[in-house]
Amino acid sequence: MNITSNIHHIYELFLNSFGPQNWWPGETTDEIIIGAILTQNVNWKNVETAIENLKQYNLCTIEQIHNANIERIAPLIRSTLYYNRKAKKLKNFAEFLFIRYNGDPDRMFRTEIAELRMQLLQIKGIGEETADSILLYAGGKPVFVIDAYTKRIFNRIGITKPDWNYSQYQQFFMTNLPQDVSLFNDYHAQIVHLGKHFCKRKPLCDECPLNNFCKKKM
Ligand code: SF4
Incomplete structure (x- = not known):
C-alpha cells in the first residue's frame, strides 16, 4: 500500500x-474560536467548564470579550490552566478581529486562507495549531x-x-x-x-x- x-x-x-x-463541540462561531484558544495544553472537560462560566457571565462572544477587562475574564477560565495568559490571548484575538475586521468573523473568513493564516499567526499567543483549528472548525476552511x-x-x-x-x-x-x-x-x-x-x-x-x-x- x-x-x-x-x-x-x-x-x-x-x-x-x-x-x-x-466536531467541533461549540454552538456558535465565536464559541468555537474561544474554545480553540482555550484548549491548548488542557483537557476538553476543563474548556467546557470555562465556556460554561463565560456563558453564565455573558462573556462568550468575541465582542463581549473585547469589551471586558482581563481581570474579569481570567477567573472564569481558571480551569484551563495558564488562565491569565489565555485571557490575554482571548483579548489579543478580539482586538485583532475588531481592528482588522470590525469585529465580524464572517468578514474575517472571507480573507484568502494563506493570508488569514498568516494574520492569525501574528496575534501574540496564537500558534499554528490554534490558527488552524480556527480556520477549519470555525471558518470551514480546508486546513x-x-x-x-x-x-x-x-x-x-x-x-x-x-x-x-x-x-x-x-x-x-x-x-x-x-x-x-x-x-x-x-x-x-x-x-x-x-x-x-x-x-x-x-x-x-x-x-x-x-x-x-x-x-x-x-
Ligand atoms: S495504540 Fe498507538 S502504538 Fe498501539 S497499535 Fe494503536 S496506534 Fe499503534
Missing part, C-alpha cells in the same frame, strides 16, 4: 471503529490541524518522522487527502479520540483499531 492508500485506510478503520465524531496526538500516533504507526516540523506533518496530510473540509474535520477528531483512549503515553495496542497496521505494535 502506498502512503495515500495508508492514510485513507487508517481513516476507514477509525470510522468503522468509532463512527463520525461530529488540516496537527496536534501532539497526530505526531505521536503517526510516528508510532511508522509513516511519519519524529523530527518533522508542524508544516511537514501538515503537508503530509494535505497532499495525501482530498481538500475536503468534512474529511479534515472528522479525521482530526478521530485522531484525538484514538490518542485520548488508545494511543496514550502507555498505549493500549491490543484494543486499538490500528493494531494490525502499526509498526510499534508489530
